[in-house]
Amino acid sequence: MEFEGKSVIVTGAGKGIGRVVSRVMARRGASIIGMSLTQEEMAGLTDETGARCIAADFSDTDKVRAAMKEAGTADYLVNCAGINVLESVLDMTDRGVDAVLNINLRAPIVVAQEFARARVAAGGGGAIVNISSIAGHRGFAEHVAYAASKAGLEGATRVMAKELGQHGIRVVALAPTITMTELAADAWSDPVKSEPMMVRHPVQRFAEPEDVARAVAMLLSDDAGMVTGSVLAVDGGFLAV
Template identity: 55%
Template sequence: MNFQDKSVMITGAGKGIGRDTARYLAARGAHIVAISRTRESLDSLAEEIGCDVIVADLKDPDAARAAAIEGLPCDYLVNCAGINVLQPFVDVTVEAFDLVYAVNTRAAMIVAQEFARSLIGAKKSGAIVNVSSISSLVGFEDHASYCASKGAMDGMNRVMANELGPHGIRVNCVNPIVTMTELAAEAWSDPVKAGPVLSRMPVGRFLETRDVASVIAFLLSDDAAMLSGLALPVDGGFLAK
């Protein structure tokens, strides 16, 4: 996969899957426009790969739109910004639900809108990868807000693929199972909770961020020219059992 002379906007690029995706694509020639809410994380990424950086709190819809417009034009988009608030279903607060939805789903919509408008206006083709989760398909305990936000992302992804495809823009979701990021460690560090999930994974381990980054790169690339509208599980065989 060669991304020489291509530019990729990545939200949530400061940490986790977004950061490793930025590294993976930069190593293959891409210029990265990295969006995150933490200046220190972005500055260290810029020192490492020479990317452009935009600091933005994506839960604010105006800030999300402004960040997208500032970073354009780009050839590809990876919507990777994500947040989770762990609460049992009966204790889910409106504030937590709205926050998770705002970052995980609404911000992805806003950034993708501006990205798509830019490509359509320039009459250029491109691709979007929305980083969803296996949680869109499985009701993990204490993940009501997160599961709802990722299920909504999968539904939005299908509409995006349907409407943007005629303009030459492919849109796919990647749906990883537990990936060992700081966000995941909070939810899955307890062996009692992690054990039953691992026991259903034939590969016998949770994902590393690079496992997801490589799939994202494939879905962006011309090698995936006929793939659009997918919600692609990256789950080590979890759904096979």
């Protein structure tokens, strides 16, 4: 119960990594403020974690700011919300690029800004974890907008760490490899597609959402008190070889 008495805002809490982060943090004592596009996406989250759920359209800055105002001051923030639109450089569309960059890059920056303003007003302290991806470090086909959004988020993380450190706020990014959410399990179930990627992981497996969530908890904990401005790869060694 290392986070007992602490609260955490988790964006993208309705599914995937965000939902599992909510569960792990709740098991460790934190109060959860979950955000997702609709209340329907977060169905059952309150029963699972005791979360207070807030619907937020991450493509709309005004709605994001309103949702953060409703959330109020929290001790921690985990920016999990994200999308991908698979388009090649030659075929990419303005609509696809705008959608990915708005949700994956602009929204987490705005969420972090509102979180940090509230923390500073409360006297400082706290921590932010931004969920990035190994796609921000390696070039994957049809991921041009996604890669740009994640590389940009890591750049923003470093600036946030520099500027917010004086207020006692740590900011780190976490870059998972392929993580076997329900969506990813469907996408990578074909061995013809998955095996060439799998062999590039020294641990010989993809990540599970629980792997990522536990790493998030570690970065939020006091054990990581000197960790800020860093990018932690939770990738089974993919980027090392």
